[in-house]
Structures are given as C-alpha cells and as structure tokens.
Amino acid sequence: MSQRLCIAHLYPDLLNLYADKGNILTLVRRLEWRGIEVEVTEVPSGSEPRLQDYHLVLLGGGSDREQALVGQTLRTKRSEWQAAVEDGLPLLAVCGGYQLLGHFYQLPDGTKVPGLELLDLETVAGSPRLIGNIAIDSPECGTIVGFENHGGRTTHRHAPLGFVRQGHGNNGQDKQEGVRYKNIVGTYIHGPLLPKNPRLADFMLGLSLAYAGINAALEPLDDRMEEAAHEAFLTRRIGG
Amino acid sequence: MAIRFLLAVWVGKWTQTLLHLLGKNATSLPGKIALRLAPDVIARLGRQLERCVVVTGTNGKTTTANLLSSMLKQTGPQITNAEGANLQQGLTSALLADTTWFGRLRKKSAVFEIDEATLPLVAKHLPIRVLAVTNVFRDQLDRYGELDTTLEKIMAGLNQTEAVAVLNGDDPLARHIGRQSGNRSVYFGMSRSMARAEVRDQMRDGAFCLSCGHELRYDGFFYGQLGLYVCPACDFFRPLPDFEGTMVNQRLEVRQGSLPTVVYDVPVRGMFNLYNELCAIATARMCGLTADQISAGLRRFATPLGRMQVYATSPVSILNLIKNPTGCDGVLQAIASEPGPKVLCIAINDQAADGRDVSWLWDADFELVPEQLDAVHCVTTGMRAEDMALRLKYAGYDTTHIHCDPELSSGIHHAFTLAAERGGLPVYIIATYTALYPAAEILNRKVDHDEPAPLHRASVS
Numbered sequence: 001m002s003q004r005l006c007i008a009h010l011y012p013d014l015l016n017l018y019a020d021k022g023n024i025l026t027l028v029r030r031l032e033w034r035g036i037e038v039e040v041t042e043v044p045s046g047s048e049p050r051l052q053d054y055h056l057v058l059l060g061g062g063s064d065r066e067q068a069l070v071g072q073t074l075r076t077k078r079s080e081w082q083a084a085v086e087d088g089l090p091l092l093a094v095c096g097g098y099q100l101l102g103h104f105y106q107l108p109d110g111t112k113v114p115g116l117e118l119l120d121l122e123t124v125a126g127s128p129r130l131i132g133n134i135a136i137d138s139p140e141c142g143t144i145v146g147f148e149n150h151g152g153r154t155t156h157r158h159a160p161l162g163f164v165r166q167g168h169g170n171n172g173q174d175k176q177e178g179v180r181y182k183n184i185v186g187t188y189i190h191g192p193l194l195p196k197n198p199r200l201a202d203f204m205l206g207l208s209l210a211y212a213g214i215n216a217a218l219e220p221l222d223d224r225m226e227e228a229a230h231e232a233f234l235t236r237r238i239g240g
Numbered sequence: 241m242a243i244r245f246l247l248a249v250w251v252g253k254w255t256q257t258l259l260h261l262l263g264k265n266a267t268s269l270p271g272k273i274a275l276r277l278a279p280d281v282i283a284r285l286g287r288q289l290e291r292c293v294v295v296t297g298t299n300g301k302t303t304t305a306n307l308l309s310s311m312l313k314q315t316g317p318q319i320t321n322a323e324g325a326n327l328q329q330g331l332t333s334a335l336l337a338d339t340t341w342f343g344r345l346r347k348k349s350a351v352f353e354i355d356e357a358t359l360p361l362v363a364k365h366l367p368i369r370v371l372a373v374t375n376v377f378r379d380q381l382d383r384y385g386e387l388d389t390t391l392e393k394i395m396a397g398l399n400q401t402e403a404v405a406v407l408n409g410d411d412p413l414a415r416h417i418g419r420q421s422g423n424r425s426v427y428f429g430m431s432r433s434m435a436r437a438e439v440r441d442q443m444r445d446g447a448f449c450l451s452c453g454h455e456l457r458y459d460g461f462f463y464g465q466l467g468l469y470v471c472p473a474c475d476f477f478r479p480l481p482d483f484e485g486t487m488v489n490q491r492l493e494v495r496q497g498s499l500p501t502v503v504y505d506v507p508v509r510g511m512f513n514l515y516n517e518l519c520a521i522a523t524a525r526m527c528g529l530t531a532d533q534i535s536a537g538l539r540r541f542a543t544p545l546g547r548m549q550v551y552a553t554s555p556v557s558i559l560n561l562i563k564n565p566t567g568c569d570g571v572l573q574a575i576a577s578e579p580g581p582k583v584l585c586i587a588i589n590d591q592a593a594d595g596r597d598v599s600w601l602w603d604a605d606f607e608l609v610p611e612q613l614d615a616v617h618c619v620t621t622g623m624r625a626e627d628m629a630l631r632l633k634y635a636g637y638d639t640t641h642i643h644c645d646p647e648l649s650s651g652i653h654h655a656f657t658l659a660a661e662r663g664g665l666p667v668y669i670i671a672t673y674t675a676l677y678p679a680a681e682i683l684n685r686k687v688d689h690d691e692p693a694p695l696h697r698a699s700v701s
Contacts, residue, residue, distance in 0.1 A: 022602030229626035
C-alpha cells in the first residue's frame with residue numbers, strides 16, 4: 001500500500017480562473033508539515049485521469065465555454081466517475097467544477113450544457129451575478145469564509161456544505177451554500193478557499209488519507225496565522 | 241455636427257476646469273462626457289495632429305510612453321496621456337487639455353499609450369506613424385482565455401494605419417504580430433550575453449508556436465516568455481534585433497545595425513524597465529530622433545509614481561505598484577535582481593479600485609520571496625495584511641520574520657525600524673492601487689524629516 005497521498009488537479013489549463021493554485025498549495029503544505037508524502041499531478045486538458053490512481057481530485061472554476069469543454073471530456077467516463085464517487089473518492093469542486101457535477105447548466109439562452117450527473121443538482125444562469133464576500137456555518141468544518149462570484153443559481157437535493165451567514169450562496173434564495181455528498185465537497189467559494197479555512201482543508205485531507213488507506217494522523221499545526229486571517233476577514237469584511 | 245463637436249469641447253473643458261479647481265483627477269471624466277455628446281470628438285481632434293506615436297502591449301505601457309514623451313519633447317511640445325488613462329475617454333481628456341475653446345489643437349504631435357482593446361477603435365482617427373508593442377503576456381491572456389482576441393485587436397489596430405511597428409523581438413507573441421501584419425516592422429531585443437540558461441518554470445509555461453502549435457525551444461531567457469526562442473518544427477524564430485540592448489556598468493548600450501553603439505543612462509530599475517527603455521529608444525529612433533536628443537530626454541525623465549521609484553529616506557526606500565499577478569511577478573523579479581539583503585513591505589488593500597477579491601495573491605509568484613529575494617524581514621500591511629502574511633507562510637517564507645500590521649502607517653514605520661536595526665537595509669515597498677498614494681505620502685514625509693540617504697545604489701544586474 002502506498003504511503004503517498006496522490007492528488008489530481010484536473011485541467012488547470014482550462015479551469016484555473018480563481019487561484020486554485022492556493023488550494024493545492026495549502027493541501028500540499030499541510031501534508032508536508034506533518035511529514036506525509038504527497039504528489040500532485042496536473043491532468044492537462046484533452047487527457048483523461050485514471051481515477052484509481054488518485055486519493056483526492058480537485059476541479060476548479062472556468063468560464064462557461066471552458067466548462068462546457070471539460071464537461072464533454074468528462075462525460076465520456078461518467079460511469080467510472082460515478083463508481084469512484086460512490087466508492088468514496090474525495091472530490092473538491094469549486095465554482096464551474098461544482099456546477100459540472102450536476103445534471104446540467106442552463107445558459108441564459110436556454111441551452112442546457114450537460115453535466116457529469118454525479119449529483120442530483122442543477123444550475124440555471126441568472127442575473128445579476130452573485131458577487132462578494134461570504135461566510136457560512138458548516139456543520140462539519142465550522143465557519144468557512146471567502147469570496148463568491150457566480151452567475152449560476154444552483155439547487156440540489158443533498159446536504160449543503162453550510163448555511164449562509166452573509167453572502168448569497170447556491171442561489172441567493174435558500175440560504176444554503178455548496179454541497180456535501182459521500183466524500184464530495186462542492187462550493188461557490190473560490191480560491192483561495194482552503195488557506196483561510198484550515199479546518200476545511202484538514203477535513204478534505206482526513207477524508208483523502210482514509211480513502212488512501214494511509215495510517216497517518218493529522219497532527220494539529222500552528223494555525224495562528226490562518227486563524228488571524230480568518231478572524232480578520234470575519235470582523236472587517238463580514239462584520240462580526 | 242460641428243455644433244455638437246464644439247458643445248462637446250466646451251462641456252469637456254468646463255468639466256476639466258471644474259475638476260482641477262476641486263483638486264480632482266481630470267484624466268478620464270471630461271473625455272467621457274465629451275464622447276457622449278459627440279462620439280466623433282476623437283476623429284475631429286485627431287485629424288488636426290500631424291504625428292502620433294502610440295505605445296500598446298500588456299505591461300510597461302505607462303513607463304515606456306513617459307520615457308518616449310520625455311525624449312520627443314526635445315523636438316517640440318507633445319500631447320500625452322501621461323497618467324496612464326489609456327481608454328477612449330482618457331485619450332479624449334488628454335486631447336481636450338490641449339484644445340482651444342474654438343476646437344483647435346494647440347500642439348500637433350502626440351504620444352499616447354493605448355489599451356490593446358481600445359486601439360482598433362481609435363487607430364483610424366489618429367495619424368499613427370510609429371506603433372510600439374512592449375510585450376504580449378501569455379499568462380495573463382490565458383487567464384482570461386483571450387489570447388487570440390488580444391493579438392487580433394493589436395493587429396486590427398495596426399492594419400488601419402501605415403505605422404511602422406516597433407516590436408519586442410524577444411517576445412514570441414509580439415513577433416507573431418510582426419509576421420502577420422503587412423506593416424513594416426522593426427524589432428528590439430536584449431543581447432544574447434544577457435540571457436540566463438534557466439528561468440522559473442511557472443513563468444514560461446505554455447510557450448507554444450503560434451504558427452504551428454509546437455512547443456518553442458529556448459536557448460536562453462530574459463524574463464517570463466521573453467528569450468531566445470526557436471520553433472523546432474517550423475520557421476518561427478527570434479529575429480535578430482534591429483535595436484540590441486546590453487547592460488554594461490549600469491548603463492544601456494544600444495547597437496543599431498552598423499551604426500556606432502550608443503550608451504544611454506538608465507533612469508529606471510529592473511529588467512522589465514530595461515525593456516521599456518529599449519522600446520522607447522527604438523521608437524524614438526524610428527521617429528527620427530538623434531542619440532543626443534534621446535539622452536537628454538532620459539536625463540529629464542522622472543519616474544512615475546510607484547514604478548521602482550526611489551525615495552531618499554533613511555534608510556533608502558523604493559516604491560512599487562502591484563495590481564495583477566503578471567505585473568506583481570515582474571516587480572518581484574526586479575527586486576530579486578537587486579543585490580544584497582533588504583526589508584520587504586507589502587501593502588494590500590481590497591477597495592473597489594484594487595479589486596475586492598484578493599485571490600490573485602495566490603496566483604502571483606510570492607515563492608520568489610523566500611527563494612531569491614533575500615528579504616530578511618517581511619512586513620505585511622493594509623486591509624488584507626493577514627491574507628498577505630498567510631500567502632508568505634504558504635510560499636515557504638520563515639514566519640518568525642513576518643510582521644503583520646493592518647494599519648498602513650505603523651506597518652511602514654515598522655519596516656523602517658527593522659531596516660535600521662539591521663544597519664540600514666533598503667526598504668522595498670510594494671502596494672496595491674489605493675495603498676500606493678498614502679504610502680507615497682508617508683515616504684515623502686520621511687524624506688522631509690529624516691537625513692537624506694545617498695542615492696548611489698547598484699542598479700539591475
């Protein structure tokens with residue numbers, strides 16, 4: 001059994017609109033600081049990831065056009081994706097990547113861009129864009145803070161990642177943000193999602209280590225700077 | 241139509257006067273109003289010009305245009321948009337400032353920096369004789385997925401003119417413009433002796449041949465994608481520069497064909513600014529300037545605010561603007577190329593003018609700070625000081641040397657204290673837009689109150 005955690009970053013050449021690099025860096029550093037070996041593979045557009053090679057998959061955000069391209073590639077292996085997800089493959093999907101996990105993304109002209117259909121979720125383009133600082137309360141990971149910027153309104157029939165304290169969330173209506181299903185975390189809170197939310201970062205890492213069968217404990221880290229950034233954001237940008 | 245034009249001129253000029261009286265910035269709004277009243281105001285004013293020289297490209301437009309305007313002023317008065325307002329309203333405002341109340345231009349020659357997307361909209365209205373392209377940065381273009389559109393816009397603009405194109409030959413994307421355009425092109429570039437064998441991986445990813453799609457081979461790099469490239473699969477290669485620059489003893493030697501080599505002062509710092517200077521010299525040469533006129537212009541050049549601007553504080557300080565990952569990487573590389581230990585102070589605000597979202601900090605190459613910058617202390621300040629501190633931590637910088645203070649004034653003062661304690665190390669301050677002006681004021685006050693430091697410092701290596 002491998003003692004190295006293998007992370008796939010899918011299509012960074014297409015889906016890398018909002019600093020996904022920050023999310024990868026956070027995962028890598030937090031493993032390194034604990035002495036756990038980690039390997040990140042950037043899967044370029046046009047090639048298909050061998051899902052069995054990875055213990056954590058990241059899907060970032062992109063523009064509508066790029067997202068449709070990625071959707072097309074991924075859909076050819078839909079059944080493999082479904083099997084991997086049901087088997088517990090941890091998957092972190094942000095913005096465009098998040099929308100791709102559902103049945104479809106309906107563009108303003110009514111066209112439905114089909115998704116991976118891993119989740120009972122759909123997205124419809126709306127106006128205006130939902131932009132701004134956001135804070136949510138997550139049952140599993142405490143408060144999560146960041147920035148959202150999306151035109152799509154998403155609704156789903158799963159548990160949300162959290163409940164909106166301030167900001168818009170999935171659709172600006174139901175006070176829900178993101179999605180939780182099996183080991184999937186989907187969210188509109190874009191990069192840098194993980195640096196300022198170390199609990200969420202460690203939550204993803206915990207799921208991934210368990211999935212990889214790596215017997216390593218996530219020792220507590222000195223998170224004072226992470227907490228300071230998190231708290232400063234809550235007080236100065238969210239207002240208490 | 242003439243009445244509408246005159247009305248636009250009057251209202252625009254009144255707005256300008258009013259804004260000046262209020263002590264406000266008048267580089268954009270007067271033009272915006274005038275354009276709304278008479279959309280042909282640029283055409284009507286532009287046709288009165290005898291010569292217009294334009295600078296476009298991704299980075300370095302403002303510095304290059306300012307250098308150029310300082311040189312061209314040796315030949316006569318110039319209309320310029322010196323503050324970098326480079327969209328239609330900015331150009332109109334600059335023209336209006338030199339227009340009489342009867343709609344006549346007072347000066348017949350102009351130097352403009354023009355945004356890449358604005359260029360095709362205005363090119364046919366201006367008698368553009370020379371058009372310089374500083375660079376076309378791919379990593380920024382990829383970010384917006386607009387590689388083809390930006391190149392097409394520059395070419396569409398160029399094709400509407402009979403201008404000579406002055407292009408960065410070390411940049412494969414600018415070279416592509418020269419190959420596609422029907423206009424006469426000349427190239428500037430650095431000499432092979434200045435190339436480095438390796439450059440940081442992330443700065444050059446995606447350097448593919450635009451003619452055949454094959455990955456370009458590099459024999460050496462200057463910075464970013466700029467280097468000695470050749471396509472192994474087709475006939476796309478770096479042209480021999482018509483204007484070749486070499487840095488020798490802190491001065492810039494420029495070789496132009498078989499003419500005698502000319503040595504120029506370097507009033508700017510950093511590799512990217514060296515390119516800006518070379519671009520300005522090549523452009524000035526194409527406008528017919530003599531080496532003496534160019535030298536005189538360089539001597540009179542004043543560094544624009546926040547472009548490696550040196551303050552005679554004690555210890556000495558250098559102020560830089562950062563606003564996007566590409567520009568930020570250029571600034572960090574310029575600072576890294578300055579020898580010796582230093583104190584770095586990073587001021588990040590997130591007001592509307594800076595962008596409310598600071599995600600881009602994670603796309604910028606702050607890994608340079610621990611790896612090459614030789615910063616013995618880092619102070620992070622501004623409204624997002626904590627985010628910046630975190631970015632440095634994850635970049636691998638020693639957290640015990642990070643001091644985080646969101647209050648700008650005390651943050652900057654702390655950087656000076658740390659620098660003084662270390663025997664007077666230089667303080668490099670990089671700031672986002674809304675932190676730049678207050679930072680400049682703080683530095684100006686320190687210049688007034690403190691003993692001035694000597695300005696003789698080693699420049700770029």
